Amino acid sequence: xxxxxQIPQYQHVQEGEDFTTxxxxxxxxSNIQWYKQRPGGHxxxxxxxxxxxxxxxxxxxxxxxxxxxxxxxxxxxxxQTTDVGTYFCAVTPTSGTYKYIFGTGTRLKVLA
Amino acid sequence: GAVVSQHxxxxxCKSGTSVKIECRSLDFQATTMFWYRxxxxxxxxxxxxxxEGSKATYEQGVEKDKFLINHASLTLSTLTVTSAHPEDSSFxxxxxxxxxxxxxxxxxxxxxxxTRLTVL
Numbered sequence: 001x002x003x004x005x006q007i008p009q010y011q012h013v014q015e016g017e018d019f020t021t022x023x024x025x026x027x028x029x030s031n032i033q034w035y036k037q038r039p040g041g042h043x044x045x046x047x048x049x050x051x052x053x054x055x056x057x058x059x060x061x062x063x064x065x066x067x068x069x070x071x072x073x074x075x076x077x078x079x080q081t082t083d084v085g086t087y088f089c090a091v092t093p094t095s096g097t098y099k100y101i102f103g104t105g106t107r108l109k110v111l112a
Numbered sequence: 113g114a115v116v117s118q119h120x121x122x123x124x125c126k127s128g129t130s131v132k133i134e135c136r137s138l139d140f141q142a143t144t145m146f147w148y149r150x151x152x153x154x155x156x157x158x159x160x161x162x163x164e165g166s167k168a169t170y171e172q173g174v175e176k177d178k179f180l181i182n183h184a185s186l187t188l189s190t191l192t193v194t195s196a197h198p199e200d201s202s203f204x205x206x207x208x209x210x211x212x213x214x215x216x217x218x219x220x221x222x223x224x225x226x227t228r229l230t231v232l
Contacts, residue, residue: 050218090221
């Protein structure tokens with residue numbers, strides 16, 4: 001079945017440092033979505049990437065879709081304590097089935 | 113944004129009992145809803161796809177007779193954990209995708225707040 005790995009699994013950073021999480025798929029993707037889950041909360045949609053090589057920005061967050069559409073990254077510049085949480089990528093299987101598979105997630109801790 | 117509610121938010125039950133969890137889309141219609149299970153510090157594992165007016169589609173390894181899903185209306189899906197055992201204790205989250213109705217991979221998922229189930 002489809003596998004979606006994220007690295008790193010955990011990341012602790014000092015407030016103000018940058019952070020990057022990578023999402024890697026074993027198959028070519030039609031699109032990829034990113035979600036954030038705060039501790040004790042539920043996933044919240046952040047952004048979607050569709051085109052090969054696409055780059056999107058949301059304030060301090062930069063999202064990139066790989067040229068081969070098999071991987072993606074989320075970069076946070078100058079982290080803040082409000083960035084704490086787990087970041088998940090989510091993909092749909094290449095079989096065309098209407099469902100979403102979540103990546104393994106990267107848990108971010110920001111130390112003040 | 114779209115709102116999805118889940119009820120109850122927390123439930124503790126005895127082993128052998130059944131527990132029903134409701135997922136509602138409050139401000140949009142959802143012909144499809146997804147049920148996920150999340151163990152502590154782990155990712156969301158898709159359990160099943162709930163389809164309004166038809167049978168749910170279960171993921172491999174998920175027992176359909178144990179996790180009964182009913183999608184009776186365009187805004188409500190229910191998950192019933194039958195004969196619950198301690199190993200069923202988990203965080204159960206539903207989501208409802210919202211798009212143009214064409215069921216595209218680009219639809220955005222809106223998640224309910226989740227239900228924490230503890231089976232004693």
